[in-house]
Amino acid sequence: DIQMTQSPSSVSASVGDRVTITCRASHHIVTWLAWYQQKPRQAPKLLIYAASTLQSGVPSRFSGSGSGTDFTLTISGLQPEDFATYYCQQANSFPPTFGQGTRLEI
Amino acid sequence: QVQLQESGPGLVKSSQTLSLTCTVSGGSISSGSYYWSWIRQRPGMRLEWIGYISESGSTRYNPSLKSPVTISRDTSKNQFSLKLTSVTAADTAVYYCARRFCTGGSCYFDPWGQGTQVNVSS
Numbered sequence: 745d746i747q748m749t750q751s752p753s754s755v756s757a758s759v760g761d762r763v764t765i766t767c768r769a770s771h772h773i774v775t776w777l778a779w780y781q782q783k784p785r786q787a788p789k790l791l792i793y794a795a796s797t798l799q800s801g802v803p804s805r806f807s808g809s810g811s812g813t814d815f816t817l818t819i820s821g822l823q824p825e826d827f828a829t830y831y832c833q834q835a836n837s838f839p840p841t842f843g844q845g846t847r848l849e850i
Numbered sequence: 851q852v853q854l855q856e857s858g859p860g861l862v863k864s865s866q867t868l869s870l871t872c873t874v875s876g877g878s879i880s881s882g883s884y885y886w887s888w889i890r891q892r893p894g895m896r897l898e899w900i901g902y903i904s905e906s907g908s909t910r911y912n913p914s915l916k917s918p919v920t921i922s923r924d925t926s927k928n929q930f931s932l933k934l935t936s937v938t939a940a941d942t943a944v945y946y947c948a949r950r951f952c953t954g955g956s957c958y959f960d961p962w963g964q965g966t967q968v969n970v971s972s
Contacts, residue, residue: 745914748896776956787946787962788897794954831897835956839912842897 746771746834750843757822757848765817765846767832772812776836779808779817782845783828792817793835819848852877854947854963862941864972868917868934872947872963873927880905880925885950887959888921888932890943898943902950903930917941942970 747770757763767777775795780788790799792808795815805820819826827850832843858870872886879886885902892898901911903921911919917937923930934941944967948959 778958780959787948787964788959789962790958790960793958794956799960833897833958835958838910839914840899840957840959842899844896 745839745841746773746837748832748834748841748843750830750832750846752846753844754847754849756850758850759822759824761822763819763822763848765830765848767810767815767817767843769813769815769834769836771837773834773836775811776834777808777810777815778833778835779806780831780833781826781828782831788831791830822848824850852949852961854949854961856945856947856963856966858945858966858968860967861969861971862937864938864970865936868932868937868941868968868970870932870945870947870966870968871929872931873929874949875928877949878925879903879923879928879930880907883952885910885952885957886921886923886930887948887950889946889948889959889962891946891965892940892943897946900932900945937970939970939972941968943968 749768777795779792782788796808829845862868887902888900917934920933944965946965948962
């Protein structure tokens with residue numbers, strides 16, 4: 745299975761900040777990567793797929809980039825509702841696998 | 851807007867069968883090129899994909915799972931179900947159902963159900 749490693753495991757930031765989260769795949773996955781946001785006691789929500797395509801309805805302050813093995817999720821101008829845990833998921837090979845999560849804290 | 855909702859017992863005894871159902875509203879599980887999936891999150895661990903059933907009824911499972919898995923569906927009720935047999939404490943988790951869609955040759959999960967906690971007791 746492809747291993748996904750996120751860094752950092754947690755990050756503290758303030759409203760208005762720009763935050764970058766990194767995800768590294770153990771094998772080349774082209775651009776087949778998604779990012780999800782999960783708030784406490786809520787379902788994960790798809791933010792970005794194919795590394796950089798914003799899912800419908802997701803604010804434009806979220807952006808994704810990368811290819812191959814290294815990917816980033818950037819949130820520009822943090823809003824109070826953005827404090828959550830973020831997961832990456834590789835979609836290049838079976839079975840789909842997830843990163844361990846990055847907790848974004850105030 | 852498609853919505854998913856998991857249901858089932860929150861407590862299962864070790865060595866018995868864990869059974870969960872996902873009820874889908876706002877869309878049919880037997881149309882569209884979607885794959886209706888189960889995903890779980892064990893305490894302190896990352897999300898783990900369990901398997902899916904397609905709109906045509908074909909299934910595929912994660913070979914890494916230790917407990918035998920079956921995913922089935924009831925199209926008349928627009929539901930799909932998960933069965934894990936011979937469960938152990940390691941199967942204690944929050945279980946999510948989700949719709950898997952594919953675009954450009956790669957597949958992602960959206961939307962997800964709220965999740966349901968299942969504890970396996972000895």
